[in-house]
Amino acid sequence: xxxxxxxxxxxxxxxxxxxxxxxxxxxxxxxxxxxxxxxxxxxxxxxxxxxxxxxxxxxxxxxxxxxxxxxxxxxxxxxxxxxxxxxxxxxxxxxxxxxxxxxxxxxxxxxxxxxxxxxxxxxxxxxxxxxxxxxxxxxxxxxxxxxxxxxxxxxxxxxxxxxxxxxxxxxxxxxxxxxxxxxxxxxxxxxxxxxxxxxxxxxxxxxxxxxxxxxxxxxxxxxxxxxxxxxxxxxxxxxxxxxxxxxxxxxxxxxxxxxxxxxxxxxxxxxxxxxxxxxxxxxxxxxxxxxxxxxxxxxxxxxxxxxxxxxxxxxxxxxxxxxxx
Amino acid sequence: xxxxxxxxxxxxxxxxxxxxxxxxxxxxxxxxxxxxxxxxxxxxxxxxxxxxxxxxxxxxxxxxxxxxxxxxxxxxxxxxxxxxxxxxxxxxxxxxxxxxxxxxxxxxxxxxxxxxxxxxxxxxxxxxxxxxxxxxxxxxxxxxxxxxxxxxxxxxxxxxxxxxxxxxxxxxxxxxxxxxxxxxxxxxxxxxxxxxxxxxxxxxxxxxxxxxxxxxxxxxxxxxxxxxxxxxxxxxxxxxxxxxxxxxxxxxxxxxxxxxxxxxxxxxxxxxxxxxxxxxxxxxxxxxxxxxxxxxxxxxxxx
Numbered sequence: 001x002x003x004x005x006x007x008x009x010x011x012x013x014x015x016x017x018x019x020x021x022x023x024x025x026x027x028x029x030x031x032x033x034x035x036x037x038x039x040x041x042x043x044x045x046x047x048x049x050x051x052x053x054x055x056x057x058x059x060x061x062x063x064x065x066x067x068x069x070x071x072x073x074x075x076x077x078x079x080x081x082x083x084x085x086x087x088x089x090x091x092x093x094x095x096x097x098x099x100x101x102x103x104x105x106x107x108x109x110x111x112x113x114x115x116x117x118x119x120x121x122x123x124x125x126x127x128x129x130x131x132x133x134x135x136x137x138x139x140x141x142x143x144x145x146x147x148x149x150x151x152x153x154x155x156x157x158x159x160x161x162x163x164x165x166x167x168x169x170x171x172x173x174x175x176x177x178x179x180x181x182x183x184x185x186x187x188x189x190x191x192x193x194x195x196x197x198x199x200x201x202x203x204x205x206x207x208x209x210x211x212x213x214x215x216x217x218x219x220x221x222x223x224x225x226x227x228x229x230x231x232x233x234x235x236x237x238x239x240x241x242x243x244x245x246x247x248x249x250x251x252x253x254x255x256x257x258x259x260x261x262x263x264x265x266x267x268x269x270x271x272x273x274x275x276x277x278x279x280x281x282x283x284x285x286x287x288x289x290x291x292x293x294x295x296x297x298x299x300x301x302x303x304x305x306x307x308x309x310x311x312x313x314x315x316x317x318x319x320x321x322x323x324x325x
Numbered sequence: 326x327x328x329x330x331x332x333x334x335x336x337x338x339x340x341x342x343x344x345x346x347x348x349x350x351x352x353x354x355x356x357x358x359x360x361x362x363x364x365x366x367x368x369x370x371x372x373x374x375x376x377x378x379x380x381x382x383x384x385x386x387x388x389x390x391x392x393x394x395x396x397x398x399x400x401x402x403x404x405x406x407x408x409x410x411x412x413x414x415x416x417x418x419x420x421x422x423x424x425x426x427x428x429x430x431x432x433x434x435x436x437x438x439x440x441x442x443x444x445x446x447x448x449x450x451x452x453x454x455x456x457x458x459x460x461x462x463x464x465x466x467x468x469x470x471x472x473x474x475x476x477x478x479x480x481x482x483x484x485x486x487x488x489x490x491x492x493x494x495x496x497x498x499x500x501x502x503x504x505x506x507x508x509x510x511x512x513x514x515x516x517x518x519x520x521x522x523x524x525x526x527x528x529x530x531x532x533x534x535x536x537x538x539x540x541x542x543x544x545x546x547x548x549x550x551x552x553x554x555x556x557x558x559x560x561x562x563x564x565x566x567x568x569x570x571x572x573x574x575x576x577x578x579x580x581x582x583x584x585x586x587x588x589x590x591x592x593x594x595x596x597x598x599x600x601x602x603x604x605x606x607x608x609x610x611x612x613x614x615x616x617x618x619x620x621x622x623x624x625x626x627x628x
Contacts, residue, residue, distance in 0.1 A: 048494025
């Protein structure tokens with residue numbers, strides 16, 4: 001990777017120090033005009049930040065401390081929403097547990113599969129482009145369509161159960177059978193493992209080949225070369241995928257919302273309820289706006305804690321080439 | 326120029342690779358091919374199955390006896406969804422409208438903001454850029470409810486505006502991408518333009534905007550992908566079937582089918598295919614810009 005970007009990266013390094021001052025007065029006038037232009041240019045971001053982010057965040061903190069149905073004036077309740085969520089709402093803990101379970105399995109599974117596929121594609125295979133495309137294709141399908149597809153794939157008489165039937169196994173009614181809903185959702189998420197594959201494959205191509213040739217001379221097996229050369233070099237990109245995967249998994253919504261509706265599928269709904277659909281229902285089905293705002297902050301806290309933990313552990317296992325030099 | 330040199334370089338390298346005996350890690354065995362074939366088949370099977378459902382007759386839908394490999398070919402299902410039967414044509418048009426405006430908004434605003442962060446000097450700039458980076462960590466759920474209240478009070482619920490307008494105020498990730506891209510372009514370009522008497526906006530419009538093409542196209546692709554597949558946004562803001570984009574509409578059809586009656590799965594799957602095809606097409610056409618933008622490496626980092 002480093003070699004291919006070198007020609008492009010070079011000009012950035014040639015950034016010039018400030019040009020010699022031609023008279024203080026003139027410079028400051030020009031500087032002022034430049035600063036003014038800067039603020040004018042970034043005004044869309046400033047307005048967006050204030051109106052769509054900072055303002056709403058402050059409002060959200062306030063709402064989370066109120067009991068509010070969004071139609072009558074909010075009633076101040078202090079930390080009641082948080083207390084109720086943490087001590088007196090089994091659905092919250094259920095949703096949190098389901099979310100953690102989903103993230104803990106689907107993210108590592110997706111990474112391991114992605115890594116495995118990337119390693120296969122990194123070999124000298126014919127029709128590599130075709131294989132790469134077929135593996136990447138599922139990640140291009142919008143989530144709603146994916147959910148529709150898997151509803152049919154996982155149907156009681158769908159292809160997966162047909163396949164299991166070949167071995168005399170009678171498959172479950174995946175999406176309607178409590179214990180099987182989570183595995184079904186995880187199965188659906190691994191269909192998109194190709195997203196990680198592409199990034200990992202690109203990073204693999206950037207590993208200097210001399211390393212492998214040297215290892216070959218030392219008699220290292222293919223397996224050994226993977227563990228000692230490929231994997232350590234990939235840790236930064238694995239880490240990136242881990243963080244993005246975790247954040248995405250904690251925010252899983254569409255699949256759950258579409259596949260397990262409360263009205264049509266109560267058993268599945270109960271077993272697969274995750275944080276964001278729970279939040280969504282509280283806000284837009286029951287109009288518990290204050291309560292839902294509190295959920296959103298707890299969700300943020302959970303994401304933050306896990307991201308910080310992941311970052312904290314990086315020194316142990318993420319390998320940056322610059323550290324060696 | 327640089328890209329040309331790199332591709333030439335890569336070509337030479339790959340030639341070298343073919344001549345030299347491959348290191349053990351790169352040798353493809355029959356096992357490699359076997360595994361790849363199985364994986365490719367398993368991953369493609371759901372898509373073949375979708376095609377099979379989309380081509381089946383209404384009778385097959387009612388009996389639910391679908392097969393992975395298509396047995397019947399009712400191509401007219403693809404035209405039926407544009408008739409009066411299901412408003413999939415309307416859904417599609419809505420998706421196109423929402424996506425086009427969203428893409429335009431992101432490309433126009435993120436380019437301008439990113440350029441300013443990369444090139445213009447002003448007090449407080451570094452602090453502001455830190456804020457831009459920090460905002461990337463805030464989950465959208467935090468702002469979801471207050472934004473809904475805001476748009477409801479503005480009377481924008483059940484219009485496209487809540488889905489489009491925020492895009493005109495740039496997005497932190499896109500701003501970051503543009504800034505990184507601009508800081509790799511030689512600054513002599515803008516200096517020369519300034520000598521010729523161009524103002525900052527002139528420089529941006531005449532010099533920078535054309536040079537930012539790869540990164541702006543990439544931003545367009547990201548925005549399009551996000552908007553086109555977005556489900557939660559339309560679910561919150563749109564009530565009328567006639568205003569729904571395809572991502573919501575497809576779900577809506579299955580959710581509102583009469584009790585005891587199977588949803589028209591063949592037509593729903595035609596809708597799903599229409600939802601997926603543009604994304605595949607955009608990726609196919611857009612990938613060269615994504616690589617040209619070179620997101621993966623060489624970024625100057627956050628300074």
